[in-house]
Amino acid sequence: xxxxxxxxxxxxxxxxxxxxxxxxxxxxxxxxxxxxxxxxxxxxxxxxxxxxxxxxxxxxxxxxxxxxxxxxxxxxxxxxxxxxxxxxxxxxxxxxxxxxxxxxxxxxxxxxxxxxxxxxxxxxxxxxxxxxxxxxxxxxxxxxxxxxxxxxxxxxxxx
Amino acid sequence: xxxxxxxxxxxxxxxxxxxxxxxxxxxxxxxxxxxxxxxxxxxxxxxxxxxxxxxxxxxxxxxxxxxxxxxxxxxxxxxxxxxxxxxxxxxxxxxxxxxxxxxxxxxxxxxxxxxxxxxxxxxxxxxxxxxxxxxxxxxxxxxxxxxxxxxxxxxxxxxxxxxxxxxxxxxxxxxxxxxxxxxxxxxxxxxxxxxxxxxxxxxxxxxxxxxxxxxxxxxx
Numbered sequence: 001x002x003x004x005x006x007x008x009x010x011x012x013x014x015x016x017x018x019x020x021x022x023x024x025x026x027x028x029x030x031x032x033x034x035x036x037x038x039x040x041x042x043x044x045x046x047x048x049x050x051x052x053x054x055x056x057x058x059x060x061x062x063x064x065x066x067x068x069x070x071x072x073x074x075x076x077x078x079x080x081x082x083x084x085x086x087x088x089x090x091x092x093x094x095x096x097x098x099x100x101x102x103x104x105x106x107x108x109x110x111x112x113x114x115x116x117x118x119x120x121x122x123x124x125x126x127x128x129x130x131x132x133x134x135x136x137x138x139x140x141x142x143x144x145x146x147x148x149x150x151x152x153x154x155x156x157x158x159x
Numbered sequence: 160x161x162x163x164x165x166x167x168x169x170x171x172x173x174x175x176x177x178x179x180x181x182x183x184x185x186x187x188x189x190x191x192x193x194x195x196x197x198x199x200x201x202x203x204x205x206x207x208x209x210x211x212x213x214x215x216x217x218x219x220x221x222x223x224x225x226x227x228x229x230x231x232x233x234x235x236x237x238x239x240x241x242x243x244x245x246x247x248x249x250x251x252x253x254x255x256x257x258x259x260x261x262x263x264x265x266x267x268x269x270x271x272x273x274x275x276x277x278x279x280x281x282x283x284x285x286x287x288x289x290x291x292x293x294x295x296x297x298x299x300x301x302x303x304x305x306x307x308x309x310x311x312x313x314x315x316x317x318x319x320x321x322x323x324x325x326x327x328x329x330x331x332x333x334x335x336x337x338x339x340x341x342x343x344x345x346x347x348x349x350x351x352x353x354x355x356x357x358x359x360x361x362x363x364x365x366x367x368x369x370x371x372x373x374x375x376x377x378x379x
Binding site: 040041046051 | 164165173188280284288291
């Protein structure tokens with residue numbers, strides 16, 4: 001009898017954790033999708049040489065027109081799109097229970113968080129200008145980081 | 160099926176991102192397509208001019224403009240539309256007025272962009288963002304940022320802005336304007352005839368151009 005009770009408790013706990021995981025990773029995937037859409041848009045703008053995107057905002061021009069907006073000939077927004085797509089993919093796989101994807105998701109978000117800190121530093125102390133698109137992206141990365149810190153990845157590591 | 164679902168979702172999102180990106184890129188490229196990219200032509204006198212449209216167009220509109228002059232900014236869009244509508248030849252001449260603090264620098268910026276084949280893109284951008292850089296204490300930094308946004312080689316752009324060739328080009332345009340009596344901006348010539356200053360505005364210029372087109376092609 002005791003054995004059955006313990007087993008039922010374990011199954012319930014696993015189901016509850018699995019449900020929480022699905023919610024957390026669904027949220028992470030949605031946030032990553034938003035970031036992917038924004039980064040793809042900015043990459044296209046960069047490649048097409050369109051300038052109306054910054055219309056009326058000197059700060060936006062200072063940031064997106066600066067040398068920090070590209071690495072070699074590759075736009076930083078393109079790298080961002082790639083990072084958001086990776087985060088989305090790993091979050092999706094993690095939501096479906098792929099254990100390794102959880103780790104990859106955490107690593108990707110950590111790398112994105114570090115890059116975001118660098119870009120915020122550049123905007124604040126080197127360019128003295130903030131671009132609204134970059135701040136939106138930074139907010140998304142902070143949200144993803146929050147999910148990694150508070151989310152089921154930490155729970156999995158505890159277990 | 161559930162096993163393959165994450166693969167299907169990820170593949171769909173990848174396709175959607177690439178597809179929508181390609182569509183957007185195509186629409187942006189066609190919006191900024193030729194004849195925007197034009198190299199400066201060299202006239203018989205040896206001076207170079209920035210022109211849009213065919214060299215043998217029935218109507219040629221020559222503008223002496225100042226990037227910091229608000230009426231010039233208001234005319235920029237309508238002139239672009241008229242150029243497309245009537246297939247005009249549009250020539251732009253620099254005529255920065257001394258009363259405008261950043262006008263000369265802006266003219267240098269446009270000429271420097273022209274050295275990399277992007278004169279008209281910088282021309283349009285300077286007019287569109289006129290209210291912003293005109294008020295700026297460091298317009299030069301903004302011009303550099305504009306060059307970056309236009310995918311120019313910013314190092315070369317900076318050098319060209321300082322170069323004597325670019326500065327001479329602006330002076331040549333100014334001298335040419337002074338010789339033919341240009342005193343204010345915008346001063347517009349249609350087929351070498353000066354448009355009265357009262358008509359050099361977005362409301363009346365289209366009628367002037369239509370009259371010139373009819374005059375040039377009386378049979379049509």
